[in-house]
Amino acid sequence: MLDPRRLRTDLDAVKAGLARRGLDLSEIERAAALEAEERSLKATVEGLRAQVRNLSKEVGQARKAGDVATAEAKADESRRVGEDERKLDAEVARIGAELRDILLRTPNLPADDCPGGASEHDNVIVRVEDYDAGAYGDHQRVPHWEVGATLGILDLERGAKLSGSMFPVFRGQGATLGRALCQLALDRNADAYEEIRPPSLVRTDTMVSTGHLPKFADEGYHLERDDLWAIPTAEVPLTSLGRDEIIPEADLPMRLMAYTPCFRREAGAAGRDTRGLLRVHEFDKVEILSYATPDQAAEAHADILARAEGSLKALGLAYRVLDLCAGDLGASAARTFDLEVYAPGCDMWLEASSVSWFSDYQARRANIRYRPATGGGTNVVHTLNGSALAVPRVWAAVVETYRRPDGSVAVPEALWPYFRGARSISG
RNA sequence: GGAGAGGUGACCGAGUGGCCGAAGGUGAUCGCCUGCUAAGCGAUUAAGGGGUGUAAAGCCUCUUCGAGGGUUCAAAUCCCUCCCUCUCCGCCA
Structure with a gap:
């Protein structure tokens, strides 16, 4: 499998390599777009997850302190944030699966000194x-x-x-x-x-x-x-x-x-x-x-x-x-x-x-x-x-x-x- | 194939819902101490992703306690499926 990171740092070289194999480049361009989208959504999901974790921690503290009202309120809030996270995470999973599918089917890049040719x-x-x-x-x-x-x-x-x-x-x-x-x-x-x-x-x-x-x-x-x-x-x-x-x-x-x-x-x-x-x-x-x-x-x-x-x-x-x-x-x-x-x-x-x-x-x-x-x-x-x-x-x-x-x-x-x-x- | 017990960091091992990426120990590294060695004292010691940073360091954050799924505001901990290891039985080169 190619390094997904190269899709954003080195896309031109990846495309040039695949072109030497005579491959159509539309799939790898699609993969590069997916990679960027996955990364940006992931950052959002991680932020939401961090919120859920913090809120959950606060629920525990409030409960321990005997403050039931605060605990309930925090739990509700956490539940709402968790809903959003789940939705977005499903989207990330879908994008990731498509990206991996392309990457698994994409062949390796030929070495620089590999001779050119079609067959x-x-x-x-x-x-x-x-x-x-x-x-x-x-x-x-x-x-x-x-x-x-x-x-x-x-x-x-x-x-x-x-x-x-x-x-x-x-x-x-x-x-x-x-x-x-x-x-x-x-x-x-x-x-x-x-x-x-x-x-x-x-x-x-x-x-x-x-x-x-x-x-x-x-x-x-x-x-x-x-x-x-x-x-x-x-x-x-x-x-x-x-x-x-x-x-x-x-x-x-x-x-x-x-x-x-x-x-x-x-x-x-x-x-x-x-x-x-x-x-x-x-x-x-x-x-x-x-x-x-x-x-x-x-x-x-x-x-x-x-x-x-x-x-x-x-x-x-x-x-x-x-x-x-x-x-x-x-x-x-x-x-x-x-x-x-x-x-x-x-x-x-x-x-x-x-x-x-x-x-x-x-x-x-x-x-x-x-x-x-x-x-x-x-x-x-x-x-x-x-x-x-x-x-x-x-x-x-x-x-x-x-x-x-x-x-x-x-x-x-x-x-x-x-x-x-x-x-x-x-x- | 049947019955049972387990799988936690380099290793051993604690942990039955929140303060746990995880006590304690061993090993390793660095430092201190000491004629030398041993002992002792202190510190450090998982991997990966994203962000920030010229870079290194650092900082923020997410994932990973066999794997995957589920319950829950919250899972190493509860439930399900699978994989693996060990013990006994059965079978067998």
Whole structure:
């Protein structure tokens, strides 16, 4: 959520930022008007309330002194003032609700250095690593769903039988591969990030703090009977870990990581790039996340990006880094780098990680603050996160990249420690 | 799931309608005292919003005693709903 104060101190900058996203500005102007109105009415309501409190105090004193007539008179007066207050307060509540509703739906402002642009076509390719289009042999030009089926390590039919399409079943060394990828990511980041194993089902207010609700209600799996949501990413519980807390500055940056299942309904995505593991309803992922002061944010962002890249590099996969333009940025993000891993079999760049800086947008919703070392009031923290490794698409890239002419798949050297001595996946 | 007991500031804990944002204690910070340490003495010690102020300080004011709603001139205190914790029983990896 944007800082409501900026609506009166900094409205032009807010409008300029939202304009970069290509948004209509009438709503934010409405919000600014509501904010001013709410504040002025609130001052009046507070004055009335102060009167009620004082009069009530006088009622008590008069009664104690045995002066019933005065007590009655004061009580009557207080009742009248209270009536006025109630009426006005209802008006303030109505205005406040409308203001919050707009603010909750208004996305974050893009960072100043976020590239301009309207859609994914305007994203900037920052760099391409280890990619040589001519270097792939025919044996690598087989899509992972065929490789997986042939080797018996990916069973999409039975996944569909159990749970429907887009729920993959990994078997044998295929299952090992997925788990090994996660273990690799955890091991590579354990030097700086504390491992958390959060619940996979969370309450509605937990989903709201990260901005996944109310906007993306259609994307989440909801257990109606218990009013719980299956997490779409560990970002949700990890961000809420600090909710309503005040962190000493000395504890920042606070770095966390979690290996969790992720559940996404992918409503409306049916039929579009959904073959094999390109898009699934349930997958495993290692997420890394930081709470930081505004001053630490840039460095924290760079660290997460370097670590997300590091895993792909260690696996010997080709990938590229995209700087998302303002028009393609997620609603909560101020700046995002996407990592796309190259899968030679399907000849596609697959989004494997989104490394985002949310400035104080998420933290304001979640009410995560820190107390500066210098003392004084509290400030809202900045949050940043990214996938250290998301299984299905990286699994696909590994299987396609490492396929040999004989049809087997070599185990990347980085994963040897996790393969019980095996150097190859041959079904 | 059933029965019961609870949720108050960094922590412990008092508080059953007004003088309570809240006694007392612990911890912390500052100062005093003291060869040093310990003990002792004094002061300070929640968060947030609005206003005033060049700003810091200060001052005025509102909100918050698990959350939300209600009763009342007045709610930490009474009523309702929900959440959480603990104990016993039941069930169970």
